[in-house]
Amino acid sequence: MSKKLRFGIIGVGRMGGRHAFNMAWGFVHDAKLVAVCDLLPSALDKFKRHKKIKKYSSYKEMIENENLDAVIIATEHYSHGEIARYCIEKKVHVLIEKPLTVTKGDSEKVLEVAKENPDVLVGIDFNQRSNKMYRKAKKLISSGKLGNIQRVDYIITNWYRSDAYYKQGGWRGTYCEEGGGCLINQCVHQLDILQWLIGMPDKITAKTKTVDRNIYTENDIVAIFEYPEYNCSFSASSHELSGVNRLEIALDKGRIVIGSFFMKIYRHKSQKQVNKETTFGYGMSPSTLTISSYGFFRLIKDLVLGQQIRAIRAFAKAIKNKGKPLASVEEGINSVELINAIYLSSWKGEKVSLPIDADEYEKELEIKREEEKNKIKG
Template identity: 40%
Template sequence: MEKVKIGIIGIGNMGSGHTTYLMNGEVPGAELTAVCDIDPKRLEWVKSKYGDKIKLFDDDDAFFANSGVDAVIIATPHYSHPPLAIQAFQKGMHVLVEKPAGVYTKQVREMNEVAKKSGKVFAIMFMWRTHPLYQKLKDLIDSGELGEIKRTNWIITNWYRSQSYYDSGSWRATWSGEGGGVLLNQCPHNLDLWQWICGMPKRVRAFCYFGKYHNIEVEDDVTAFVEYPNGATGVFVTTTGETPGTNRLEVAGDRGKIVIEDDKLTFWRLRESEREFNARYKGGFGEPECWKCEIPINGKPSWHPGITRNFVEAIQKGTPLIAPGEEGIKSLSISNAMLLSTWTDDWVELPIDEDLYYQMLSERIKNSTIKKG
């Protein structure tokens, strides 16, 4: 394949960004040839910038039938990600879907099954996986440098949003339009990195607060506790109602502690295993010798263009994906578990009861009272 013909569905904030870097030639081997959006103003924006270089569609079915693209980037509201991806796979297209993979895992699992049967390349826009900071943390854990994980903590409260942000779109911060709040909109990247680096928890106990700081019906403040299969524990704290916020990821292991904060990675490295020290030491008070190491981070994140370049290379050359689309269900499972734990006021085991989650989500959609213009 000389060039991969790409189409974009959804030309909002994210879709317009994808349009710009593709048209700027930032993805070798790719050519943007078609876009689709139901808003005439968004299509007019594309036409005003790029003229007749891109085919314009205002209907999904017409796009799938007549665009002639090889691959599609889906950048629409959350609920539509799986059905559009399924339609694309059934038309023989490769798919790159924006985060989150969907709103509830039952829907996303169906998308994953169709993707697998199609044999097409399926990726998700988890561009934070291209960040050297998090790649280095994953390397230090995967290589055994940190030893077995004991505890993880992520305080990610620098997602402040004003009421005017939520009022900017009728779909925002509603159960029917967005399917969730800070967990579904702001934190999918953090939850993905958390599980990508530290693994999936086995159960979750969470406390989500709905409309605590804003006139919205979904969660804008969350504190969650998780347990991992090896006995390790973790805490995840997030909100859109605090400023100034904090972004601090801390992972403690048998051979020390790693902290990412202020774009730096610091490794407090023990000279010996804590478990081995604990077994041999007879001096009462005492700790293993520890070195504070500032780990050098090389390179810069390639962000959205990097994920798209990788997607195109996977189509053309079989290059392994940085963010396989099937993995989108993992972070969504965690956020679904956090909400379900709050709704049931109990622990939630993973994998979650998908039918119960969908039932309880549907009740909230039905009983929605907030109407925004």
């Protein structure tokens, strides 16, 4: 039996706590949890029965004392960059919970340190990349079998969060503590999938607003991503009771539709070729349909262990085999930049070109943070 990797987890609240218990009970076969760290004693108290797991209130002490192979960072968003840079410089492999950081500028600092330490594996926990439906779509688009992309629509409105959700943590729904609302906390997964499948847009126009919640940030987003040959619409919210999750990619020779549990692939003749040959003014060309499912047993595993466990397993395997993580730092920066660009467009009321000015975003975000502080004081 090969030696198991020594893991530590920094931040063992909701998500970090779930990672910790999955590892403590042996569900990540290539790794063992040897230490956890959190600023809150109540979070560490959950691990009283696990005597072999060391508890720390300082991540630096944990790194210095435990001879760790890797850490998972699951702290509040603004702290991701500083903690990641410290761990990388200490030659500890790092898996960061989404988002990589709050701003493009801070994310680029992580990338700089990662490049200076090429033997250290750094990944982002974008677990949706392990979804076999998205992976199949990625392969199909890259193959060119369905031709060029003509249109993309992504609607993700099944992130329902009530006022009770925001009251559970004072950091939720704030610019000061979370760096934003639904967009940065929930939609970051879908934005990563988008840039992974179709790349980064040239320009973004967006509107964000708050609907029926006592929070300072947005819970409703509509954006248009402009690409050289097509446009992509992105709509998201966390206030709808009957929301949906649907990605539709129309291509010259077919269409890909992905929902929460099923994937549909339509194949037909080239639209461009049909347009040249047809004598009819309207109508539809015959197509074949293939339907794939997410998988019943896979769904049950996700409900019990969480989708994130696949990303952790893949990360541990990548360390052992000197491979690559599901999502790299460079790709983590892409999703952060999309978030920053959407906010910039909405705040300024204008179209934004990519790449964005990182310094400009920092200044605009600070304005929002100050406005939020003044509202709280008032």
